[in-house]
Amino acid sequence: MSGFLLKVADTVIGVKPLTDELEIMVWSYVVTEGTPSFDVEITPADLEKGAELLALQRKVTEGLIERNVLLFHSSLAAVDGFGYAYAAPSGTGKSTHTALLRKVYGDRVTMVNDDKPFIRVEDGAVYAYGSPWAGKTHLETNTRVPLLGICFIEQGTENKISRLEPFDAFVHMMTQVYMPESKEKTERTLDLIEKTLKTVPAYFMTCNMEEEAAKTSFKAMNRIRFEDILNRDGELTYKTVGNSMNPMLYENKDVVVVRKKDDTPLKKFDVILFKRPNAPNRYVLHRIVKVHDGKYDVVGDNQFRIEKNVEEGQIIGVLSSFIRDGREIPVDDPEYQRYVKRQWAAFPVRSLWLRLKHYAKRLRG
Amino acid sequence: MKIKEGFVKRIVMDKTVIVPTGEAGKTIKGMIKLNNTASLIWDSIEEGLTEEETAKKICEKYDITEEKALADVQKIAQQMKDAGVFTE
Numbered sequence: 001m002s003g004f005l006l007k008v009a010d011t012v013i014g015v016k017p018l019t020d021e022l023e024i025m026v027w028s029y030v031v032t033e034g035t036p037s038f039d040v041e042i043t044p045a046d047l048e049k050g051a052e053l054l055a056l057q058r059k060v061t062e063g064l065i066e067r068n069v070l071l072f073h074s075s076l077a078a079v080d081g082f083g084y085a086y087a088a089p090s091g092t093g094k095s096t097h098t099a100l101l102r103k104v105y106g107d108r109v110t111m112v113n114d115d116k117p118f119i120r121v122e123d124g125a126v127y128a129y130g131s132p133w134a135g136k137t138h139l140e141t142n143t144r145v146p147l148l149g150i151c152f153i154e155q156g157t158e159n160k161i162s163r164l165e166p167f168d169a170f171v172h173m174m175t176q177v178y179m180p181e182s183k184e185k186t187e188r189t190l191d192l193i194e195k196t197l198k199t200v201p202a203y204f205m206t207c208n209m210e211e212e213a214a215k216t217s218f219k220a221m222n223r224i225r226f227e228d229i230l231n232r233d234g235e236l237t238y239k240t241v242g243n244s245m246n247p248m249l250y251e252n253k254d255v256v257v258v259r260k261k262d263d264t265p266l267k268k269f270d271v272i273l274f275k276r277p278n279a280p281n282r283y284v285l286h287r288i289v290k291v292h293d294g295k296y297d298v299v300g301d302n303q304f305r306i307e308k309n310v311e312e313g314q315i316i317g318v319l320s321s322f323i324r325d326g327r328e329i330p331v332d333d334p335e336y337q338r339y340v341k342r343q344w345a346a347f348p349v350r351s352l353w354l355r356l357k358h359y360a361k362r363l364r365g
Numbered sequence: 366m367k368i369k370e371g372f373v374k375r376i377v378m379d380k381t382v383i384v385p386t387g388e389a390g391k392t393i394k395g396m397i398k399l400n401n402t403a404s405l406i407w408d409s410i411e412e413g414l415t416e417e418e419t420a421k422k423i424c425e426k427y428d429i430t431e432e433k434a435l436a437d438v439q440k441i442a443q444q445m446k447d448a449g450v451f452t453e
Contacts, residue, residue: 186386
């Protein structure tokens with residue numbers, strides 16, 4: 001049996017299987033390139049404890065603890081690209097709850113992992129990952145999302161959700177995280193749980209397994225601001241809203257990766273994420289077309305009105321790449337750069353055209 | 366009297382707790398909070414001190430009689446035994 005490379009939780013792992021079937025069972029996480037961070041081997045003794053797939057999960061999980069990753073027994077759904085973990089003892093209704101989320105929010109929801117997602121905690125950032133081990137429903141996606149909230153659920157007659165103090169959250173979370181055999185790894189796992197809960201808010205909810213329950217939990221957990229995520233993780237990934245940046249970015253289809261604004265000077269054609277003073281809860285992602293006296297004039301690729309004099313203090317992030325059809329395109333990609341120049345060169349004509357369209361629509365009423 | 370294999374004392378979110386790990390972690394789900402006295406008792410038992418020696422340590426730290434200290438030590442030790450954390 002030749003080995004293969006597995007990539008989970010942003011970590012490449014060398015796997016030496018016992019049967020050919022193993023690679024097929026985890027195929028959506030198999031990669032052909034990369035240097036393994038560590039290796040695992042399935043031995044006949046492992047099979048005495050259970051299936052090869054589970055033996056692999058156990059060995060991978062043990063190896064990942066060293067790399068700041070823990071295994072969290074929860075149903076993890078992403079809404080608009082932000083992850084929310086629903087945790088409870090088996091049979092309580094985690095999967096039911098995330099199924100309700102899918103029902104209420106439709107294709108805004110992605111199932112990251114319905115049973116045991118990996119959670120990485122590093123430098124204040126907390127990410128959740130899909131994996132090939134997704135329990136009975138097999139609902140998972142090979143993706144990474146920032147973890148914005150953890151909700152411990154219990155069945156009840158009323159839908160009530162409240163914040164959990166980090167200590168109480170720790171007690172709950174401890175019972176749903178894989179605990180390794182060795183003392184060192186256990187200490188490590190407990191450290192990771194503590195770090196997770198210092199960053200990610202936790203909630204306790206009684207729910208009645210109806211659609212209202214999903215709405216209640218989501219609305220309670222969805223309060224984080226983009227600035228908080230940027231401060232925590234250094235970057236922010238989300239799905240485009242609106243069509244002001246067509247044809248580069250299409251609403252609800254493309255995903256943008258924004259880097260936290262730092263001291264690097266901004267230049268013409270950078271796409272910035274900023275807020276307007278009169279609309280503190282709205283975020284705007286538009287392109288700089290002129291830099292002057294430390295202020296920026298911006299416009300969307302599909303707009304004609306240039307917004308003038310955006311100030312340094314309004315800017316929270318800069319586009320570093322965007323993801324279209326599974327391909328990540330960084331802003332220094334040459335073809336993207338050519339698009340940017342073409343788009344700007346066509347601005348006078350496009351702007352006239354859009355202006356005419358805009359007034360024509362207004363006239364029609 | 367000793368501490369059963371697998372139990373560790375640590376600070377979690379600024380509180381002192383006992384966490385069951387390894388084999389112990391499979392049967393006991395949860396943690397036990399320790400107040401200052403219990404924490405001191407834990408450390409003493411871990412060092413191998415007897416109940417009486419532990420009581421003396423408590424007297425050194427807190428202004429109570431040896432009898433009271435010993436009674437406290439025995440009470441907490443019994444609770445730990447009942448919880449499956451201490452063994453004879």
